[in-house]
Amino acid sequence: MPQGRQIAVSSLTKRFGPVEAVSNLSFSVEPGRVTGFLGPNGAGKTTTLRMLLGLVAPTSGTATIGGERYRDLDSPLRTVGTSLEASSFHPGRSARNHLAVYADAAGIPITRVDEVLELVGLGAHSGRRVGGYSLGMRQRLGLAFALLGDPEVLILDEPINGLDPEGIRWIRVFLRELAAEGRTVLVSSHLLSEVQQTVDEVVIIAKGRLVYQGQLSGLGGEAVVMVDAPERDRLRSALAGASLIFSESDSGFAVRHTDAIAVGALALASGVALRHLADERAALEQAFLELVQEGPQA
Amino acid sequence: MRLVRSEFRKLLTTRIWWVLLIVEVAYVAFIAGLFALLFSTGADLGDGAAAPAPEGMHELVYSAASSIGYVFPVLLGTLAVTSEFRHQTLTPTFLTTPRRSRTLLGKIVALAIMGAVFGIAAFAIALLVGAPLLAVGGLDTGLGDQETWLMVARGVLALMLWSIIGVGLGALVPNQVAAIVIVLAFTQFIEPILRTGAAVWEWAADVGKFLPGAASDALVGASFLSMAAAPGSSSALLEWWQGALVLVGIAAILVGIGSFTTWKRDVS
Numbered sequence: 179m180p181q182g183r184q185i186a187v188s189s190l191t192k193r194f195g196p197v198e199a200v201s202n203l204s205f206s207v208e209p210g211r212v213t214g215f216l217g218p219n220g221a222g223k224t225t226t227l228r229m230l231l232g233l234v235a236p237t238s239g240t241a242t243i244g245g246e247r248y249r250d251l252d253s254p255l256r257t258v259g260t261s262l263e264a265s266s267f268h269p270g271r272s273a274r275n276h277l278a279v280y281a282d283a284a285g286i287p288i289t290r291v292d293e294v295l296e297l298v299g300l301g302a303h304s305g306r307r308v309g310g311y312s313l314g315m316r317q318r319l320g321l322a323f324a325l326l327g328d329p330e331v332l333i334l335d336e337p338i339n340g341l342d343p344e345g346i347r348w349i350r351v352f353l354r355e356l357a358a359e360g361r362t363v364l365v366s367s368h369l370l371s372e373v374q375q376t377v378d379e380v381v382i383i384a385k386g387r388l389v390y391q392g393q394l395s396g397l398g399g400e401a402v403v404m405v406d407a408p409e410r411d412r413l414r415s416a417l418a419g420a421s422l423i424f425s426e427s428d429s430g431f432a433v434r435h436t437d438a439i440a441v442g443a444l445a446l447a448s449g450v451a452l453r454h455l456a457d458e459r460a461a462l463e464q465a466f467l468e469l470v471q472e473g474p475q476a
Numbered sequence: 477m478r479l480v481r482s483e484f485r486k487l488l489t490t491r492i493w494w495v496l497l498i499v500e501v502a503y504v505a506f507i508a509g510l511f512a513l514l515f516s517t518g519a520d521l522g523d524g525a526a527a528p529a530p531e532g533m534h535e536l537v538y539s540a541a542s543s544i545g546y547v548f549p550v551l552l553g554t555l556a557v558t559s560e561f562r563h564q565t566l567t568p569t570f571l572t573t574p575r576r577s578r579t580l581l582g583k584i585v586a587l588a589i590m591g592a593v594f595g596i597a598a599f600a601i602a603l604l605v606g607a608p609l610l611a612v613g614g615l616d617t618g619l620g621d622q623e624t625w626l627m628v629a630r631g632v633l634a635l636m637l638w639s640i641i642g643v644g645l646g647a648l649v650p651n652q653v654a655a656i657v658i659v660l661a662f663t664q665f666i667e668p669i670l671r672t673g674a675a676v677w678e679w680a681a682d683v684g685k686f687l688p689g690a691a692s693d694a695l696v697g698a699s700f701l702s703m704a705a706a707p708g709s710s711s712a713l714l715e716w717w718q719g720a721l722v723l724v725g726i727a728a729i730l731v732g733i734g735s736f737t738t739w740k741r742d743v744s
Binding site: 224225228231232233234235248251254255258260262263266267268269270272276279280282283284285323 | 569
């Protein structure tokens with residue numbers, strides 16, 4: 179059973195010449211859950227992750243994993259598994275050899291290479307040169323690299339990018355399983371919707387600063403009931419008659435300050451046949467966008 | 477040790493090492509064979525001025541392995557570093573080994589061993605092609621002479637040092653195309669010209685003997701390039717150990733500067 183370690187980022191700052199890519203950023207990531215690291219492109223997510231991993235030197239501040247800097251870890255690959263962008267491969271090397279190179283350096287047995295390739299669904303392609311891989315396959319190989327040392331902490335930068343729908347479903351389940359085993363899982367994305375169903379907590383940054391950390395539900399996205407009927411006019415008058423607050427779109431009505439049971443009862447009482455009825459948190463994405471567009475409060 | 481094995485796997489799992497090795501062997505075979513043939517047929521090398529003493533001919537023939545072949549371990553060493561920058565494999569490399577100097581050390585050891593392999597291959601083919609041709613011409617093959625084998629050993633050492641110089645150059649000039657251009661321009665063009673100039677002017681000879689290629693030839697103890705540059709000047713080459721020190725020095729300076737500049741930089 180892996181221990182899981184806390185990731186702690188404290189007053190982290192990175193300046194590239196006059197540009198401050200990351201400004202005084204502090205947050206923590208707990209084991210046993212999946213944490214989303216969100217922000218628009220260029221918000222400083224990758225730079226932050228690279229500072230956490232010792233690849234980029236911070237201008238000031240610290241980033242630690244289980245209290246230690248990455249470069250001070252005894253066996254980095256067995257502690258932290260990382261997948262950054264999907265292009266860090268020599269195109270002439272096979273997937274199996276690619277992983278074997280790092281297994282050698284980390285003292286991980288070569289049998290583990292075949293295990294992780296099997297695990298991510300690349301077992302049948304392990305001997306092929308990576309140059310011929312699709313984006314989705316490279317993404318899976320990146321994940322295989324992250325899993326090589328069976329680490330307690332997983333840091334994945336945009337892992338869903340380029341995956342097919344089946345792959346997305348698979349990785350969601352997989353990440354939840356890893357977190358349930360007690361591991362620390364940090365997943366970055368520029369789209370909330372991409373990780374919405376996977377993450378327990380979110381860290382949101384914009385323009386290099388923290389704008390939100392906490393539960394997804396605390397993001398301010400209020401509950402909305404989505405409802406639609408073949409006879410929209412009758413449904414509209416029924417909703418208006420019950421003094422409900424709602425908005426109308428191509429896909430039907432979004433009703434606020436109520437729930438699906440109440441709306442369903444109203445439709446039944448009014449004799450309106452429904453096409454669709456569901457509780458949704460549709461405003462979450464909207465709340466996220468507003469948050470990152472406003473940027474941090476100065 | 478783990479890092480050396482990892483670096484070895486990096487080298488052996490792409491095609492470049494055997495492409496370079498095949499080209500090296502073919503090139504050395506051609507040059508060594510050509511010289512052996514010229515010597516054994518008694519071809520006129522131009523008024524005899526530059527003609528070597530008959531007893532030294534076999535050394536000239538065999539030393540093509542180092543005087544011509546040294547560019548290949550340099551390229552291998554350079555590419556071993558620049559390809560990591562080019563394909564962004566520095567990211568997984570440094571994630572696996574965050575203490576970056578250890579990776580560089582692993583590369584140096586792995587490349588030194590590969591340099592020895594390249595050296596043994598080059599001298600093997602030079603002996604294999606050269607000796608029979610010399611024998612046909614009734615010339616001494618030197619195969620029974622301890623001196624010949626000492627020269628081969630020094631030649632293998634030279635190619636080991638050259639591969640480390642390649643690593644240092646790659647660390648200093650991470651741009652792959654630029655690094656290759658520098659290697660080829662320097663070894664194939666700039667240094668030969670400078671050394672030819674050294675045959676004409678005394679001051680150029682004093683400087684020229686410290687050029688890496690000249691130092692390498694001094695270490696090995698024979699080269700047709702220094703033969704061409706040598707007439708009248710007994711000080712044309714350093715002692716063999718001085719030559720070795722010059723190569724070690726160049727390697728140390730390149731690796732040293734590279735490890736404190738590009739190797740330390742942010743990887744993004």
